Amino acid sequence: LPFAVQNVTQTIRLTTRLRVSSPIALTPIVSTPLIKQGDGIGTARRWSHSAKWRPVQVLDEWVAKEARPISLRQLMVFGRSLTESRLMSSANYVRTELPTRIAHRIRDMQRLPYVVVTNPHISDVYELYYTAFDSFRRIKEIKTSEDNDRLCKEISKMLHAHLTVIPKLAMGILECSDLISAAELDQFMNTILRSRISRRVIAEQHLALTETFHSHWFSPGAKLSEGEFIGEVFIKCIAKDVIEHCAKAIQDLARSANPPGTKIPEIRVSGHLDASFPYILSHLEYIVGELLRNSVQAVIEKHRRRSRDPAAEQPPPIDVTLCEAQQHVIIRISDQGGGIPHDILPYLWSFGKGPLKNQRLANLGRVPLMAATLQELRVEDGRLLALQQSAADKSGGGNGGSHDSSLSSLSTRPPNLRLGMGLPLSRVYAEYWAGSLELHSLEGYGVDAFLQISKLGNKNEQLTTRAAMDA
Numbered sequence: 001l002p003f004a005v006q007n008v009t010q011t012i013r014l015t016t017r018l019r020v021s022s023p024i025a026l027t028p029i030v031s032t033p034l035i036k037q038g039d040g041i042g043t044a045r046r047w048s049h050s051a052k053w054r055p056v057q058v059l060d061e062w063v064a065k066e067a068r069p070i071s072l073r074q075l076m077v078f079g080r081s082l083t084e085s086r087l088m089s090s091a092n093y094v095r096t097e098l099p100t101r102i103a104h105r106i107r108d109m110q111r112l113p114y115v116v117v118t119n120p121h122i123s124d125v126y127e128l129y130y131t132a133f134d135s136f137r138r139i140k141e142i143k144t145s146e147d148n149d150r151l152c153k154e155i156s157k158m159l160h161a162h163l164t165v166i167p168k169l170a171m172g173i174l175e176c177s178d179l180i181s182a183a184e185l186d187q188f189m190n191t192i193l194r195s196r197i198s199r200r201v202i203a204e205q206h207l208a209l210t211e212t213f214h215s216h217w218f219s220p221g222a223k224l225s226e227g228e229f230i231g232e233v234f235i236k237c238i239a240k241d242v243i244e245h246c247a248k249a250i251q252d253l254a255r256s257a258n259p260p261g262t263k264i265p266e267i268r269v270s271g272h273l274d275a276s277f278p279y280i281l282s283h284l285e286y287i288v289g290e291l292l293r294n295s296v297q298a299v300i301e302k303h304r305r306r307s308r309d310p311a312a313e314q315p316p317p318i319d320v321t322l323c324e325a326q327q328h329v330i331i332r333i334s335d336q337g338g339g340i341p342h343d344i345l346p347y348l349w350s351f352g353k354g355p356l357k358n359q360r361l362a363n364l365g366r367v368p369l370m371a372a373t374l375q376e377l378r379v380e381d382g383r384l385l386a387l388q389q390s391a392a393d394k395s396g397g398g399n400g401g402s403h404d405s406s407l408s409s410l411s412t413r414p415p416n417l418r419l420g421m422g423l424p425l426s427r428v429y430a431e432y433w434a435g436s437l438e439l440h441s442l443e444g445y446g447v448d449a450f451l452q453i454s455k456l457g458n459k460n461e462q463l464t465t466r467a468a469m470d471a
């Protein structure tokens with residue numbers, strides 16, 4: 001490195017270390033990373049002296065605040081009889097929660113090894129986070145409807161700006177996976193993704209409540225619970241309906257992504273067909289979509305390899321069993337797709353490690369980076385495109401937008417495009433509302449996936465991962 005750059009690099013490395021380990025060093029020092037120059041595409045980025053110097057005390061103050069987790073039930077109660085004063089409380093909750101939660105993640109990133117933070121994708125995410133943090137922390141108490149409208153505009157803008165975060169993280173951690181231990185990497189990803197889900201939930205919920213409030217302005221305080229949704233929360237999510245809806249979308253996707261004439265497995269649902277619970281529909285659709293996508297593709301591929309006449313014989317069905325207990329609903333998805341290969345099994349839940357790393361990297365290179373999340377991709381004429389209707393657009397465009405657009409929340413990338421994020425991200429979604437996701441592989445035969453959902457809606461969002469709590 002040229003001397004000047006080396007010098008800056010050294011300073012930053014030192015400050016990063018000192019800031020984390022010694023409170024005395026906190027005050028005058030700035031945060032990482034440096035401003036980038038050049039486009040950073042295909043070439044190593046150049047680093048400059050003109051770093052964004054940022055006062056570290058401000059971040060410290062926000063890092064010291066605890067996040068205030070919320071449950072699905074609280075989200076519903078907030079919106080059930082919406083008054084202007086409740087809307088203002090919701091606004092002020094979001095106004096202070098967003099910078100608090102973002103500050104915690106900025107601090108996590110500062111604690112990563114220096115060489116990881118300076119990865120171009122990771123440092124882009126860092127910049128996005130710092131900009132959002134800085135903008136939200138400056139917003140004054142929301143007292144009037146006009147204040148709230150300004151807050152909503154800022155939220156929509158940020159939701160949109162953060163659409164690239166997941167693909168960037170996915171690329172960044174794959175590129176850095178040799179520079180950090182598997183446990184650290186997965187811990188970091190689990191926490192950052194969980195936190196992102198949480199911020200988007202409270203941000204989108206507030207936008208949806210504001211929208212609902214405006215459309216009921218003539219009768220403030222009117223009971224707003226007649227619909228099936230309160231904000232983003234689907235009050236009565238009927239498991240069977242969601243599965244059938246996802247099953248059809250995934251079968252259509254498999255039909256379009258596999259060679260013409262490919263036999264698509266049937267998906268059968270049995271058990272407690274009335275099981276229902278409050279949930280955020282897009283979260284459930286994402287998890288079920290991923291699991292079914294994996295099962296359908298595994299069955300198709302095994303059938304192609306093993307059947308004497310794959311074009312004539314029907315592949316074995318996928319069985320979904322629903323079980324409603326007092327506190328939980330369990331969804332079991334059983335396929336006969338041959339099980340999970342031995343060498344992949346230990347890395348099933350890992351974001352960056354495993355024998356398929358190079359393939360994942362190559363595949364990620366094919367994904368348009370404007371996709372909001374990896375699920376917000378669609379296939380058109382065999383090409384991958386980002387879905388036009390992003391979460392931010394939806395929230396700006398109406399409360400009902402996300403609820404009936406079948407493919408918006410499903411994983412619509414081609415089933416054979418393996419990015420390595422689907423399963424671990426599904427588990428993050430499942431655990432976020434205090435549920436769980438487990439897979440049992442029956443070698444040579446198939447896979448049983450167990451998704452457990454806490455059905456009362458009274459569990460707080462789980463912002464911390466088990467490993468982080470144990471640490």
Ligand code: COI
Nearest residue numbers: 132158159162196199203
């Ligand atoms: C994110 O999507 O990562 C966010 O933090 C969204 C929030 C800034 C509204």
